[in-house]
Structures are given as C-alpha cells and as structure tokens.
Amino acid sequence: MLLRNTRVSGGTGEPVDIRIENGIITGIGPSGESGPSGDDTRDLGGRWLSPGLWDNHVHFSQWALVQQRLDVSSAGSAREAVAMVAAAIEAADADPGSTSPFIGYGFRDALWRDEATVEALDALGGQRPIVLVSGDLHAVWVNTAALSLYGHLGHTGMLVEEPAFEITRRLGIVDDAQLDRWVDAAARHAASRGVVGIVDLEMAWSLENWTRRIAGGTRSLRVEFGVYAQHLERAVALGLRTGDRVNDLLTVGPLKLISDGSLNTRTAYCFDAYPGREGEENSHGLLTLPPDELLPLMRRGVAAGIVPTVHAIGDHANSLALDAFAELGVRGRIEHAQLLAATDLLRFAELGVVASVQPDHALDDRDVAEHHWAGRTDRAFALRSLLDSGATLAMGSDAPVSPLDPWVTIAAAVARSRGDREPWHPEQRITVAEALAASTRTTVAVGQRADLIVTGTDPLAADVESLRRLGVAATLLGGEFTHDTL
Numbered sequence: 001m002l003l004r005n006t007r008v009s010g011g012t013g014e015p016v017d018i019r020i021e022n023g024i025i026t027g028i029g030p031s032g033e034s035g036p037s038g039d040d041t042r043d044l045g046g047r048w049l050s051p052g053l054w055d056n057h058v059h060f061s062q063w064a065l066v067q068q069r070l071d072v073s074s075a076g077s078a079r080e081a082v083a084m085v086a087a088a089i090e091a092a093d094a095d096p097g098s099t100s101p102f103i104g105y106g107f108r109d110a111l112w113r114d115e116a117t118v119e120a121l122d123a124l125g126g127q128r129p130i131v132l133v134s135g136d137l138h139a140v141w142v143n144t145a146a147l148s149l150y151g152h153l154g155h156t157g158m159l160v161e162e163p164a165f166e167i168t169r170r171l172g173i174v175d176d177a178q179l180d181r182w183v184d185a186a187a188r189h190a191a192s193r194g195v196v197g198i199v200d201l202e203m204a205w206s207l208e209n210w211t212r213r214i215a216g217g218t219r220s221l222r223v224e225f226g227v228y229a230q231h232l233e234r235a236v237a238l239g240l241r242t243g244d245r246v247n248d249l250l251t252v253g254p255l256k257l258i259s260d261g262s263l264n265t266r267t268a269y270c271f272d273a274y275p276g277r278e279g280e281e282n283s284h285g286l287l288t289l290p291p292d293e294l295l296p297l298m299r300r301g302v303a304a305g306i307v308p309t310v311h312a313i314g315d316h317a318n319s320l321a322l323d324a325f326a327e328l329g330v331r332g333r334i335e336h337a338q339l340l341a342a343t344d345l346l347r348f349a350e351l352g353v354v355a356s357v358q359p360d361h362a363l364d365d366r367d368v369a370e371h372h373w374a375g376r377t378d379r380a381f382a383l384r385s386l387l388d389s390g391a392t393l394a395m396g397s398d399a400p401v402s403p404l405d406p407w408v409t410i411a412a413a414v415a416r417s418r419g420d421r422e423p424w425h426p427e428q429r430i431t432v433a434e435a436l437a438a439s440t441r442t443t444v445a446v447g448q449r450a451d452l453i454v455t456g457t458d459p460l461a462a463d464v465e466s467l468r469r470l471g472v473a474a475t476l477l478g479g480e481f482t483h484d485t486l
C-alpha cells in the first residue's frame with residue numbers, strides 16, 4: 001500500500017509518500033516520486049501522520065459496559081431525559097433490533113417539575129426495555145417492556161430501593177456474546193480516536209475472552225492482557241510469559257498486583273497520616289500487600305517470566321514497591337504512582353521501573369488531593385519531576401475511571417487544567433511531544449510497524465482545547481484501516 005501526500009508530525013513538514021508492505025513501513029520518500037499509483041494507493045491530502053496511540057491502563061469490559069449507558073445527569077426535567085433517550089436510541093450506534101435493555105444513568109429528579117412516568121418512556125414506542133438509573137442508585141425509571149422483563153408489570157412510576165438495587169444488579173450481568181458485541185463497538189470507537197493498542201487490566205481472566213473476540217473479528221486494537229494474583233498459578237501452569245504472542249493482536253501482559261487503596265477513599269498508603277485521622281486505625285491508608293506478601297508474588301511471577309506491575313498510589317506504597325523491584329533486581333511498572341517521596345523520584349530510572357500514569361485523574365482529584373494530601377501536592381501526579389529524573393512514563397486512562405480517549409489524557413498532562421480553571425501545579429506540566437512519547441510505542445520510520453494515525457491538524461502544533469478534541473481522520477493498525485473517514 002502507498003499513502004501519498006502526507007506530512008510526518010515532528011518531521012520536516014515536506015509532503016512524503018509512505019510505502020507499507022506486510023504491515024511494516026518499507027519506504028518513505030518525497031511525495032510524487034514513488035512511481036505510478038495502484039489500486040492500493042490513498043492520497044492523504046497533505047494531512048499529518050503520527051504513530052498510533054496506546055492506552056496503557058484500561059479495564060476494557062467495564063468501559064464497554066459503561067459505553068452502553070447513556071449519561072442523563074444533565075437532564076433538567078423528565079421531558080429532557082426522555083428526549084435524550086430518544087436521541088440516543090435513534091443514533092447510528094444503537095443496535096436497533098436489540099432486546100437487551102437500553103440503560104441510562106445519573107438522573108437527579110429532586111428538582112424536576114414534571115413527573116417521570118412509565119408512559120413517557122413507553123411513548124418512545126420500542127419493544128426494547130428502557131432502564132434509567134438515578135444518580136444515587138436508589139431509584140430506577142423504566143418503561144413497560146422493562147417492567148415486564150423484571151417482573152413488575154402493573155407498577156406505575158419509579159421503582160425505588162430494593163427493586164431498584166435488584167434491577168441495577170441484573171444490568172451488570174451480561175452474557176459473553178452480548179459483551180463481545182459491546183467490546184467490539186468500544187474497540188472500534190477507540191480506533192476512531194487513534195488508539196491502536198491497550199493494556200487491559202480487567203480483573204477477570206482474559207486469555208480466552210480476547211482470543212474469542214479477536215477470532216470473532218474484533219481487530220481494531222492490539223491487546224496486552226494483565227494477569228492478577230488470583231490467576232497467577234493458572235498463567236504459570238499454561239506457561240504464559242509477558243511479551244508472548246497469543247496471536248497477531250494478542251500478547252501476554254504483566255502480573256498486576258494491588259499494594260494499596262485509593263486517594264478518594266483515603267486508603268492510599270502514605271508516610272503521613274490523613275488530616276484529621278491522626279491516631280486512628282489505618283490513619284496512613286491501607287497497605288493491601290505488605291512486603292512479605294508482595295515479594296513472594298513478584299518473585300513467583302518473575303521466575304515464570306511474568307513481569308510485575310504494582311498498583312501503588314500513596315508515597316509509602318510507592319516506596320515499598322520500588323524497594324521490592326530493587327530487592328528482586330527486576331524491571332517492571334508501577335501503576336498510578338500518584339504521590340511520590342522526593343527521594344524516590346530518581347529510583348524509577350535507576351531501577352528501570354516505568355511509571356504508568358493517568359494524567360486526567362489529576363484533574364478529577366485535584367480538590368480531593370488538596371484536602372487529603374494537604375501540603376504535599378507538589379509531589380502528586382509529578383509527571384515533570386518524573387521525566388526530569390529520567391523515568392519513562394506510560395500514559396493511560398484507567399477507563400472507565402477516565403474516558404478511553406488518549407487526547408483527553410494527553411491534554412490533561414499538557415495543561416493540568418480543564419475548562420476555565422487555573423492549571424494545577426503548572427510546574428508539573430509536560431510538553432505535547434513528551435505526552436505523545438508516553439502514549440506511543442512506534443515511530444513513523446522505515447522498519448516500524450504501520451500503526452499510524454492521520455490527522456488534519458499537527459498534534460505538535462495544536463493548542464490544548466484542539467488537542468483534547470483532536471479529530472482523527474484515519475487509523476491504521478499493521479497497515480490495515482481500523483478507522484477511515486478519508
């Protein structure tokens with residue numbers, strides 16, 4: 001295949017032609033000098049070419065489920081919520097013949113002036129059950145088809161408390177075939193944002209799921225799947241090793257170990273006590289894998305060829321994870337690395353431990369961090385300090401926690417701000433080029449995999465708002481189009 005008339009982002013800006021054979025870039029030359037056009041030629045019209053993007057931390061099934069649910073939190077009335085549902089069902093993405101429930105979530109009806117009735121949803125006319133879950137999860141608003149499905153025919157108005165919880169629970173149970181369709185849709189959507197690969201840290205055993213999905217035609221993404229501690233022996237018994245290819249798109253990923261909790265729940269394990277919790281139990285957070293449990297798990301993984309990645313959010317948890325990598329003398333990753341002791345910064349580079357970070361969380365958590373980590377936030381989400389200390393960053397979304405959209409992630413790292421707010425610790429901002437480097441695994445060069453994205457704007461020249469919403473005209477994975485609006 002020949003991609004004609006494109007400019008390589010970060011290159012000279014001169015139009016070039018790119019030849020791709022067997023999924024690999026085999027030639028880059030001045031545009032128009034590549035010989036006659038064949039059937040397999042695409043003119044990129046001077047658009048920009050960059051390497052395809054990776055999301056280094058996702059929970060893909062969870063993301064696929066959330067993607068199927070309509071966010072109705074902005075509805076100011078029942079009428080508005082119904083209009084949002086109508087528009088979403090009509091949208092091209094919705095599977096028209098589906099009899100699985102259409103799910104919305106997040107409505108807050110306390111101040112609505114109109115009533116949320118079964119009839120209002122029935123007026124949308126479909127046979128498809130519709131379930132809208134309230135923002136506090138204590139109520140569901142359904143149509144007659146859903147009343148029938150869940151055994152509440154005859155009920156009028158909203159279902160609250162027990163029946164609401166029961167329905168919400170059942171919504172989370174999805175058969176493999178249905179989930180695979182949603183995963184495929186989510187994978188295609190990711191490709192439309194320029195994603196060519198993910199590290200899937202879904203907590204389930206993933207080998208068969210992804211093998212089946214890829215065999216079934218989900219070919220929009222490369223997938224590295226993580227193995228959790230509870231599945232370590234199963235992976236060892238199968239002889240799975242990190243980096244092993246299962247098929248052309250599927251690779252065995254890391255051993256995922258969770259060593260502490262989270263910031264929002266004040267369970268991230270820190271050197272300092274959480275303000276107001278001094279002297280209480282777990283005042284410093286929760287160490288879920290103390291060294292005498294973490295080390296044997298890491299050792300077992302390493303011996304079998306499965307490289308550890310350790311979830312560590314608090315500074316003390318990070319310190320202990322780094323100690324463990326030092327003691328074993330192995331490389332690996334730390335997931336999140338949200339709060340770091342100044343003395344630990346240099347150790348990432350020294351030990352060859354990659355910091356797998358989620359910059360968009362910094363913007364969700366900045367106020368919480370200022371409260372729970374008061375006086376310490378100069379060391380929180382310290383991307384600039386990590387890079388300056390020589391560490392390698394791998395960026396991701398932790399979807400569904402943040403949206404699986406690398407441009408949102410990149411913009412967060414570059415701006416450390418969203419909307420009109422002043423940047424949070426602007427000294428920790430990184431450049432677009434650095435953020436892209438932390439989101440890519442290839443370059444646009446001869447001999448590299450043809451995992452590529454085509455954009456109308458040069459990402460390196462885009463301002464933050466355009467970066468966050470950057471339009472991707474096409475995505476290629478191994479030289480095949482996985483997204484194409486050219």
Ligand SMILES: [Zn+2]
Nearest residue numbers: 057059201398
């Ligand atoms: Zn995660």
